Amino acid sequence: MNGEWGFLAAALAIGFLGSSHCIGMCGGISGALGMAVPGGQPAWSRLLGYSAGRLASYSLMGAVAGALGAVALPALGPMRIFAGAMLIAMALYVAGWWRGLVWLEKGGARLWRHVQPLSARLLPVRSTPQAVALGSLWGWLPCGLVYSALTFALAQGSAPRAALAMFAFGLGTVPAVVASGAAAARVRGLVQRPSVRLVFAGLILLFGIWTIWGGLPHGSHAGHAAMSSQESPVQGAGGHHHHD
Template identity: 30%
Template sequence: MIFTALIFGFLGSLHCVGMCGPIAFMLPVDRKNQVKQVFQISSYHLGRLTTYSFIGLVFGILGKGFELFDFQQHLSIATGTLMILLVVTPTIFRKIKFTNPLNRFIIQVKSKLGKELKTKGTSTFFSIGFLNGFLPCGLVYMAVLGAITTHNVLLGSLYMFLFGLGTIPLMSAVVYFGNFTSGLFRRRLQQIIPIAVVAIGILFILRGLGLDIPYISPTGAVSNLVEQSQVCH
């Protein structure tokens, strides 16, 4: 299940191109020095991956708490159901209202991001990527749901790292070639994204049900819960 993060990242990277593409295209890269350009773009991606890994670590801790209370299977089912609902009713994202402290944080991130885009220091590209990773994004929210279901701090961090890794090819192409995606290509990939999300959501549901399907819906977790319950009684 951990590698569903790569699918999220790769298939959803066209969404990233639409949302964060302008930031990537505005990177103050050295167009005349190819070696330096590769280093700068890599530094930008490293910044994003660092942020995503940190977010995954935080939500991995949250998932670990659910595991301690034996909610891991219910959480997996709930996560899969929510993913499917978010595809069926995407307007849910538009209704999300952030609290004032979080709003202030996002405003500060955008402000610092704007300042970093105007500079050309050595650490600028890492800083831009790091700040970029904190910007609100529906695709990131879905990846976070997957990170929670890992019930593990390191796996949660790895899940978000792989998610970010999947976005690198298209995001790098934006830096090199600008808005290279044609209207037809964009529409076709946009049609694939919901299907992929629903498929991953179904996988999470099957995982939580424990139907004794190898690699997809193992019963090991269910058996452990039953044994723990018998011991308690």
Template identity: 35%
Template structure:
């Protein structure tokens, strides 16, 4: 499912530009030296990728724990259903029940730390900014975390989030170089396309869990692996 993570990151990065674009535009890049600017951007993206990988590993542990109970297929299906439900659920429900409210203090501290880093130009500034950037709440990151849980392993979860981050790099880098280059009409089209993308990824997870013997999409091996795991656990 790593290809799904890259696609989610690549197309979802249009959303990232809108959410994290202001931070990217404020990066204290060295505009006089292209080589330094490239190194600074690499450092910034490396920080983001590390944080995404850490989050992926943590939620991969959760997925692995659930997998020990023989829920490999069910987890994949549940994650896929959750992705679709989150997208089709009316926005007013989220507005009524603010699920992110407990995170406000934490997010405030992250933003404060980023504000301090933006005023500095130390060698580690860009890496730290990228690392902190990965902690900011983002709907697309939440979707990717669902994928990390469904991957059901520490390394698998880390790699899933890593590839998601890789997918976001091209457009985020373009945004940093060119600024706010998207016109309003294109932005509207992208905003409409992102939910469709998430639903497609959700369907892929459901198909993966069904084990329909479709190569790369719904491999039947998942069923066999689950049966073997259940047999060993009984003994």
């Protein structure tokens, strides 16, 4: 069971550890949604609605990526290696050591140019349904962290698993994004401290190495061996039936 669902824990951790980047990208809109409503309380329903919309978009992206991964099923090993390389690039990005993922964000900006006018029509947000709709559009914002998570989802090799991976990834980003809306300045100051970012980057780096390790030939060999051991009783039963 742990091996079967370990990819969800990994995706959740990637989202949480990359949240320092999320605050930079989405903290502004979260801060606007979290502005005090009459009575002086943060607008929690709008903050949560915004996150729910993002998670829906991420899950849709994951399903599409997973469907593509299923078509390329024999190439899952190389895809895991590529996903690990993307996570390592994200770790370097979070640490501030290398900003090579910026070119990916620039590529995604072409799509965002078509989506952004729709999101602008939803501002200012006055209701929870508006916040959900805005979050579903904002999920398509060009983001290196999301693209890194998508490659991880792609390597899952099926639409349901990839959608679950992206949902778990989005869930990992919720605490920081919601907290940045409720107490934007304080949370941004904490999460974006160099020492905190380095710790988060180091852990993402480890996830990247772990992902690459699983995509190397020895990982594939182990997977084939496990699959063969599971199939052998069935094949044996089939062979017995043939002799009858």
